[in-house]
Every structure is written in structure tokens, then in C-alpha cells.
Amino acid sequence: MTEALLGFLAIFVLALMRMPLAFSMGLVGIVGIGLTRGWMPALASTAQVVHETGFAYTLSVIPLFILMGNFVARAGLAHELFHAAYTFIGHRRGGLAHATIAACAGFGAICGSSIATAATMSKVAYPSMKKIGYSDALSTGVIAAGGTLGIMIPPSTIMVIYGIITETHIGKLFAAGVIPGILTAILMMVAVVIMTSRDPEHAPPGEKFTWSQRWAALRGIWGVLLLVFVVLGGIYGGFFTATEGAGMGAMGAFLFALARKALSKEVLLQVLIESARTTAMLFTLLIAATIFANFVNYTSLPFELKDWITGLGLSPIMIVGAMMLIYVLLGTVMEELTMVLLTIPLFFPIVVQLGFDPVWFGVLIVMVIQIGLISPPVGMNLFVLNTLLPKVGLGTIFRGVWPLVLVLVITLGILLAFPGLSLWLPSMME
Amino acid sequence: QTVLTVSSWVPPTHGLTVAQKEWCDALTAKTANRVRCNILPRAVTPAPGTFDAVKNGLVDVSFTVHGYTPGRFVLTQMAEFPFLGDRAEPLSVAFNRIASKHPEFTAEHQGVKVLGYFTHGPGIVFNTKKPIEKVEDLSGLKFRVGGGMVNEISKTLDMNVTLKPAPDSYELLSSGVMDGTLFPAESTDSFKIDKIIKHATTFPGGLYNTSFVFMMNPAKYNSLSAEDKKAVDELSGDAVASRFGKSWDRVDDLALANMQKNGVKVIKANNSFISGVTVRVSKLERDWAQAAKAKGLKDPSGALSDFRAEIAKLQKQK
Amino acid sequence: MLLTFLDVSGRKLLSQSITGSLELTELLMVVVIFGALPLVSLKGEHVVFDSLDAVLPAWFQRLQRALVDIVCAALLMGLAYLMWNTGAEFAVTGETTAQLKITKAPFIQGMGLLCGLTALVHLLKVFWQSDEESAEGGTL
Ligand code: NA
Ligand code: NA
Numbered sequence: 001m002t003e004a005l006l007g008f009l010a011i012f013v014l015a016l017m018r019m020p021l022a023f024s025m026g027l028v029g030i031v032g033i034g035l036t037r038g039w040m041p042a043l044a045s046t047a048q049v050v051h052e053t054g055f056a057y058t059l060s061v062i063p064l065f066i067l068m069g070n071f072v073a074r075a076g077l078a079h080e081l082f083h084a085a086y087t088f089i090g091h092r093r094g095g096l097a098h099a100t101i102a103a104c105a106g107f108g109a110i111c112g113s114s115i116a117t118a119a120t121m122s123k124v125a126y127p128s129m130k131k132i133g134y135s136d137a138l139s140t141g142v143i144a145a146g147g148t149l150g151i152m153i154p155p156s157t158i159m160v161i162y163g164i165i166t167e168t169h170i171g172k173l174f175a176a177g178v179i180p181g182i183l184t185a186i187l188m189m190v191a192v193v194i195m196t197s198r199d200p201e202h203a204p205p206g207e208k209f210t211w212s213q214r215w216a217a218l219r220g221i222w223g224v225l226l227l228v229f230v231v232l233g234g235i236y237g238g239f240f241t242a243t244e245g246a247g248m249g250a251m252g253a254f255l256f257a258l259a260r261k262a263l264s265k266e267v268l269l270q271v272l273i274e275s276a277r278t279t280a281m282l283f284t285l286l287i288a289a290t291i292f293a294n295f296v297n298y299t300s301l302p303f304e305l306k307d308w309i310t311g312l313g314l315s316p317i318m319i320v321g322a323m324m325l326i327y328v329l330l331g332t333v334m335e336e337l338t339m340v341l342l343t344i345p346l347f348f349p350i351v352v353q354l355g356f357d358p359v360w361f362g363v364l365i366v367m368v369i370q371i372g373l374i375s376p377p378v379g380m381n382l383f384v385l386n387t388l389l390p391k392v393g394l395g396t397i398f399r400g401v402w403p404l405v406l407v408l409v410i411t412l413g414i415l416l417a418f419p420g421l422s423l424w425l426p427s428m429m430e
Numbered sequence: 431q432t433v434l435t436v437s438s439w440v441p442p443t444h445g446l447t448v449a450q451k452e453w454c455d456a457l458t459a460k461t462a463n464r465v466r467c468n469i470l471p472r473a474v475t476p477a478p479g480t481f482d483a484v485k486n487g488l489v490d491v492s493f494t495v496h497g498y499t500p501g502r503f504v505l506t507q508m509a510e511f512p513f514l515g516d517r518a519e520p521l522s523v524a525f526n527r528i529a530s531k532h533p534e535f536t537a538e539h540q541g542v543k544v545l546g547y548f549t550h551g552p553g554i555v556f557n558t559k560k561p562i563e564k565v566e567d568l569s570g571l572k573f574r575v576g577g578g579m580v581n582e583i584s585k586t587l588d589m590n591v592t593l594k595p596a597p598d599s600y601e602l603l604s605s606g607v608m609d610g611t612l613f614p615a616e617s618t619d620s621f622k623i624d625k626i627i628k629h630a631t632t633f634p635g636g637l638y639n640t641s642f643v644f645m646m647n648p649a650k651y652n653s654l655s656a657e658d659k660k661a662v663d664e665l666s667g668d669a670v671a672s673r674f675g676k677s678w679d680r681v682d683d684l685a686l687a688n689m690q691k692n693g694v695k696v697i698k699a700n701n702s703f704i705s706g707v708t709v710r711v712s713k714l715e716r717d718w719a720q721a722a723k724a725k726g727l728k729d730p731s732g733a734l735s736d737f738r739a740e741i742a743k744l745q746k747q748k
Numbered sequence: 749m750l751l752t753f754l755d756v757s758g759r760k761l762l763s764q765s766i767t768g769s770l771e772l773t774e775l776l777m778v779v780v781i782f783g784a785l786p787l788v789s790l791k792g793e794h795v796v797f798d799s800l801d802a803v804l805p806a807w808f809q810r811l812q813r814a815l816v817d818i819v820c821a822a823l824l825m826g827l828a829y830l831m832w833n834t835g836a837e838f839a840v841t842g843e844t845t846a847q848l849k850i851t852k853a854p855f856i857q858g859m860g861l862l863c864g865l866t867a868l869v870h871l872l873k874v875f876w877q878s879d880e881e882s883a884e885g886g887t888l
Binding site: 037038040041044045048049052058169171239240241242244294297298303349 | 435470471472474475476478479482483485486487488598601602606607
């Protein structure tokens with residue numbers, strides 16, 4: 001047990017010294033195995049993990065979903081989504097904020113990344129809101145929070161990563177995210193209603209559209225619907241596996257971007273290289289996390305930690321609740337992928353031992369990541385908006401987003417209390 | 431006290447993990463607690479890396495499927511031909527005897543100490559669509575197969591196959607991406623496809639089989655005292671084959687009973703089906719003999735017929 | 749290079765299973781991951797815990813980054829050597845992919861070479877530090 005805890009400590013220290021997380025975990029894992037099991041096995045296992053991770057077919061979902069997200073972001077599909085939502089509810093008070101959340105949810109169904117969703121929406125929705133006089137705080141807050149729907153509503157890169165490191169069925173994880181995703185969107189809209197009723201001058205109504213304009217706008221989103229239909233319909237309809245679905249999605253998104261003439265040779269190359277870089281970065285992390293997990297596997301930590309926690313006399317749901325509290329607090333200051341990769345090897349076995357469904361825990365993990373992404377002071381979505389909209393200060397964004405952080409925390413509580421919300425859809429797959 | 435680190439890449443309740451645990455317990459008892467096993471909470475590597483994991487000392491004891499590392503093992507494919515035997519135990523013991531008689535088999539396992547060879551039960555054709563009664567029926571459906579000789583067998587039978595690991599079966603079959611899979615009976619339970627399968631076609635002696643090896647890190651073995659080495663030796667060879675074979679037979683029986691309960695329609699392949707397969711796979715035996723010769727085995731065909739004779743002898747004893 | 753990914757998936761739609769498409773995907777993935785690794789290091793895109801940056805003086809950060817890059821370079825060099833040797837072992841045992849019988853050894857040795865190249869990138873960064881460390885995008 002001591003060895004493993006020292007290992008965790010060493011990773012934290014190295015990470016604090018600004019050593020890339022992947023290198024910290026890999027180094028500690030190798031040294032750990034070397035000291036507990038011998039240096040020959042340590043080197044051999046490292047080589048084995050590196051080449052097996054590279055050659056793992058199931059992992060090809062990661063580059064393919066990343067590629068799909070990048071093509072979708074270029075294809076301009078987000079604009080139609082936003083426009084359609086705008087024509088329906090834009091004329092109400094706070095209507096554009098609602099439209100933004102709805103468009104984020106729709107975009108989330110074709111893009112697996114929260115940051116990409118927020119970044120795309122900032123280009124599409126922010127200018128419209130600015131034009132009719134929305135406050136910067138409200139508009140950026142809504143975009144940042146809405147963007148997080150990208151990882152709850154399938155497809156989702158974080159669910160793929162969780163599925164891989166915990167060996168949980170990715171198709172079921174995707175299905176499990178649908179209802180929580182929609183629920184989150186609805187609760188965000190409720191929050192917007194409350195916020196805009198308190199100070200309506202921050203969210204003046206937009207123009208009103210006729211029904212024929214609305215139907216025309218609705219017809220414009222056929223591209224998004226088609227992609228959703230092909231990828232998710234294909235996976236659940238039995239035409240292909242999640243891995244192949246990712247390939248089809250990437251292909252479809254590519255064709256859209258091509259048809260929209262959004263792809264010059266330079267842009268295409270840029271998208272490909274960008275996707276490859278993200279993939280390489282993620283795989284370095286996955287490889288390092290596996291090496292470290294191998295080290296933990298040799299130690300007595302998993303058994304002893306379980307004994308310790310069960311000895312506390314807490315009820316199982318309270319234990320998970322405590323984990324979530326730790327995550328929400330850590331998430332305010334930590335980068336979320338780091339947080340999850342570090343803690344999953346520790347928490348996941350306990351959750352399974354307590355008899356909880358790994359799919360449900362996966363949804364909770366996605367939710368705490370969503371919270372972390374927008375909770376100040378360290379929130380990636382907030383930073384992305386700050387970078388893309390340099391005229392809006394971080395302080396303004398913080399001010400706009402905190403009520404929505406609260407909404408997400410409430411949603412987390414609801415998902416914790418009612419596992420059926422996550423597990424009903426995947427149970428239909430049996 | 432010496433501690434052997436042990437790993438299994440199938441679930442803790444699987445027959446293989448159980449057999450391995452029993453082997454450990456037997457060793458602890460035999461050495462009067464001088465040697466015991468530390469069974470890791472999860473596999474030290476996915477299945478294909480297990481051979482190297484034992485070789486390099488990541489774990490001290492484990493088992494693997496030869497076919498998971500294509501190109502490395504040729505001789506052991508002997509135990510994967512069609513129609514070899516109906517029960518895993520006699521088949522495993524016969525396999526272990528023949529393989530131990532020829533040093534070339536050990537030579538293929540350079541870097542590990544072989545504790546014993548074994549196989550699973552007879553290979554069966556499962557599918558979710560229609561009864562399969564003749565050779566031609568096989569080519570109409572999409573099947574998942576694992577690696578090794580079964581891959582070659584299915585190709586010569588003109589089956590539309592895709593190579594995927596066994597744990598993917600549930601997703602592939604439940605989503606309808608594949609129509610069927612080739613498995614021993616037991617695997618329908620352990621990979622949870624027992625409720626999806628509608629039809630099964632069995633063959634006397636099995637359509638195929640899979641060869642396994644149970645092995646130990648040689649440095650660890652050499653570090654044992656003479657007395658403890660002897661204890662390991664006494665639990666090796668035929669004892670391993672018999673132990674693991676018996677374990678497969680037990681779970682196969684359970685799975686067959688479960689199939690009956692779930693209303694799976696089981697067809698026994700008739701004579702013309704069997705002879706149809708025999709004709710087509712005879713080429714594979716010749717190819718294997720040639721490849722085995724290239725790997726140093728002097729009389730492959732002789733070894734194969736010795737193997738068949740040994741199986742027949744052992745099955746009669748039962 | 750990723751375009752070939754699309755090619756494979758596209759063909760899959762037309763004729764359900766192409767022999768070995770799975771293996772080609774795996775080999776391509778190895779090429780993509782390790783091919784892009786030097787770029788990731790060059791652009792400083794690895795996930796880094798940088799929350800302390802705000803409170804640390806500039807000279808300290810400069811020193812810190814140089815040290816980190818040296819450690820990373822050493823690690824990658826070791827990994828490169830390790831993968832090169834592993835590849836050589838694969839060449840001896842002759843392990844291939846299951847269906848297309850493609851030898852794995854050159855791919856594993858290629859991993860080694862690219863890790864070595866990445867190590868060089870980190871070494872270069874010890875001397876030429878760029879202030880423009882991009883935040884990781886697209887992941888979460
Ligand atoms: Na999504
Ligand atoms: Na945060």
C-alpha cells in the first residue's frame with residue numbers, strides 16, 4: 001500500500017514541477033515496477049504497453065471521433081443549428097441564450113468534444129447576442145456551459161477514454177449520456193429563465209420570425225440530423241460497432257466539409273495534422289496511465305484501500321457521493337483529464353466492488369468533468385472563450401458562468417440520486 | 431516463503447482462472463506453505479502479451495493461447511485440427527504427451543518453462559440466424575473467429591469471417607454486425623452470448639480446437655529449492671493437462687445445459703457434412719506438416735497420427 | 749496520413765468486410781500516433797499542470813522548463829532504445845499480423861526511431877524556449 005501511495009505522491013510532485021502528466025505517470029510507473037518487481041520486468045512491460053496500445057484496434061475510435069469533430073467544426077453545421085433554434089425562440093426574453101443551449105445540445109450530438117463545441121458556438125452565437133445587446137457575462141457563460149454538453153451527449157471522447165481504461169462497453173456509455181445530456185440542457189434553460197427575469201436588460205428579445213421562415217430554417221439542419229442518424233443509428237441499429245461508427249462519422253463529416261467547400265488543401269492538411277497531434281497526445285497519456293496502473297496492480301493498494309473504505313461504515317452511495325465532492329473540489333483548480341486519469345485507477349475498483357454499475361459511474365465522471373471545465377479559476381472552456389473573444393475579460397466570463405456551475409452541480413446530485421436516468425436507455429440495449 | 435505472482439486474462443469466475451487457482455492451492459499444500467501464489471487483481475497484460483509477460487518476468491505463472499501471437503507457434507497447431515476429440519481432458523493429456531515427446535515443441539517456447547499443454551472442448555458453430563446443415567450453409571453468414579488454425583479452417587470452408595477477440599463477440603452479435611461465431615460451448619456463457627444464440631451445429635470431435643500452454647518464468651523456477659522444484663514438476667505435464675482439461679469439460683457441460691434451457695436449436699452435423707469438411711481441410715494438414723518440418727519436427731505426419739491414436743486410447747479408458 | 753483512415757472506413761461501407769482492414773487500421777494508427785508525437789512535443793501540447801505559473805518568477809520558470817525538457821528527452825531516449833530492441837526481438841520471432849501476414853518488427857522499430865526524434869525535439873527546446881505554449885484543444 002505504501003509503495004502505491006508514494007507513487008501517487010511522486011506523480012503529484014512531478015506534475016507540480018510542470019513535468020507533462022504523461023511523462024510523470026510513465027516515469028513513476030516504470031520506477032515503481034522496477035523497485036517492486038525488478039528492472040527487467042519494468043522495461044519489458046513498458047515496451048509491451050507501448051506497442052500493444054499502438055496496435056489496439058478498439059482504440060482507433062479516438063482518432064476517428066476527433067477527426068469527425070474537427071471536420072464538423074469546419075463544415076459550418078453549427079450555424080444552421082443556431083439559426084433554426086433562433087427562429088423559434090429568439091424573440092422571447094433570453095431567447096438567444098436558450099437558442100444557444102439548444103444549438104449546443106444539437107452540436108454535441110455530432111461532436112465529441114466540449115471545447116470544440118464551446119469554441120464553435122462562440123463564433124456562431126456570440127456575435128448575434130452581442131448585436132442585440134446581450135451582456136458579455138451572460139452570453140459567454142451560456143456558451144461555456146452549453147459547450148460542456150458536447151461530452152455528455154454522444155459521441156464523446158471522454159466516454160471513449162473512460163470506457164477504454166475501465167473496460168466498460170462504449171456503446172452503453174453513449175446511450176447512458178443521452179437523457180442526462182438533455183436533462184442538463186433543460187435545467188440550464190430553466191436557470192436562464194430565472195437569471196433573465198431578474199435582470200431582463202441583459203437579454204433583450206430578438207426579432208420574430210414567421211412560421212414559413214422557421215420551417216425553412218428547420219430544413220437547414222438536415223445535415224446534422226443525417227450525421228446523427230448515420231452514426232448513432234448505425235451503432236444502435238446494428239450496422240456497425242462503435243469503432244466503425246466513428247469511422248463512418250469521420251467520413252460523413254469529411255464529405256459535408258467537402259460539399260460545403262470548407263476544405264481547401266491547406267485546411268484539410270491542417271485538420272489532419274491537428275487531429276493527429278491530439279491523438280498522439282492522448283495516446284501518450286493512455287500509455288502512461290496503463291504503465292502506472294500496472295504498477296498499482298502489483299501493490300496491495302486495491303485490496304487495502306477497499307478494506308479501509310468499507311471499514312469507515314459509510315453507506316455505498318455516500319462513498320460515491322464523497323468521491324463526487326472530491327472531484328468537484330479538485331475540478332476547480334485541476335485540469336480535468338489529469339484529474340480523471342489519476343483517480344480512476346483508485347476509485348473505479350472500489351465503485352465496482354460496492355456493486356455499482358460502471359456505466360452509471362461513467363456518466364457521473366463525465367458530469368464532474370463538465371463542472372470542472374467551467375468552474376473558476378481553472379476551467380478549460382472559460383480559457384478557450386477568453387482566447388477566442390479577447391475583448392471579454394476572464395472576470396466577466398467567471399461572473400456569467402457561476403450560476404450555470406451551480407446548475408451542473410444540482411444535475412450531478414440528481415444523477416447520483418436517480419441512477420435510472422442514466423441506466424434506462426442502455427438497459428434497452430439488452 | 432516464495433511468492434509466485436500469477437495473472438489471468440479471463441474473468442475471475444472463468445474455468446481457466448479457477449483451474450489456475452486450484453493449481454496454486456495444490457502447490458501450496460504440496461510444499462507445506464513454502465510456496466504460495468499472489469493472484470493479481472487484474473491481468474498484467476491483455477491476452478496476446480501474456481507469453482512475453484511470463485518470459486520477461488512481469489508475472490511468474492500464467493497461460494496463453496498460441497494463436498494469439500500469429501507466426502510464432504507452428505507445431506502446437508497440431509491440436510487445432512477438426513474432429514480431434516469430444517472431451518477436453520483426454521485431448522489435453524494426449525496433446526501434452528505428444529508435445530513432451532518431441533523437444534521441438536519446447537524449442538518453440540524458448541524463454542519460458544512449459545508446465546503443460548492443453549486444449550478447450552470441441553469447437554462449435556454458433557449463429558443467430560438459421561440452422562446450418564451442410565457445408566454450403568457456412569458461406570452465407572458472417573462469422574467472428576479468433577486466431578490460429580480456426581482461421582485457416584474457416585477460410586478453406588469459404589466462410590465469411592472476421593478476426594476479432596473473443597470479448598468483442600457480445601457487441602458484434604447483439605448489434606447484428608456478425609451473424610455467428612466459432613466457440614467451444616463454454617464461451618457462450620463466459621462471453622454472455624447465451625441469450626443471443628439461436629442455432630448451434632456440433633461436430634463429432636469438434637470443428638476446431640485451440641491450443642493453450644501453461645507456463646512459468648524460468649528464472650523463478652530455477653530460484654526454487656530442489657524440493658520445491660520437485661513439487662512443481664509433479665504438478666506439471668499430464669497433471670496440468672488433466673486439471674485444465676477437466677475444468678473445460680465441467681464448464682462446457684454447464685453451458686450445454688444452459689443452451690438447452692434457452693432453447694438453442696442444436697444440430698449434429700451429418701455424415702455428408704463431415705466428409706465435406708474433411709475433404710476441404712485435408713490440404714491444411716499437408717500445409718501444416720510442411721511448415722512443421724521447416725521448424726525442425728522430423729516426422730510431423732507421424733506425430734499427428736500418434737496424437738490421434740493417443741486420443742483414441744485415452745477416450746476408451748474413460 | 750489520416751486520409752487513409754477514411755479510405756478504410758469508406759470501403760467498409762461499400763463491401764462490408766475487407767480482408768485485414770482491421771489490421772491496416774492498427775498499423776496506420778501506429779504511424780499516426782508516433783508520427784505526430786514529435787509535433788506534440790514541439791508545440792508543447794502535452795497535458796501540463798501549469799496553475800503555478802502565475803506565481804513563479806520568470807527566471808525560475810525558464811530554468812524549470814529546461815530541466816523538464818532534459819528529463820523528458822532522457823526518458824524518450826531510453827524508450828527509443830527500448831522499442832528499437834523490442835522491434836529487433838520481434839524480427840527474430842517473426843511475429844506477423846493475423847490475416848495479411850505483415851511483419852510487425854519494422855513498425856515497432858519505427859516507433860523507436862520516432863521516440864528518438866521526439867527526444868531530440870525536447871533537447872532542442874532546452875536551448876530554444878518558445879513562450880508560445882498552446883493549450884491543448886479538442887480533447888475534452
Ligand atoms: Na457529443
Ligand atoms: Na475547473
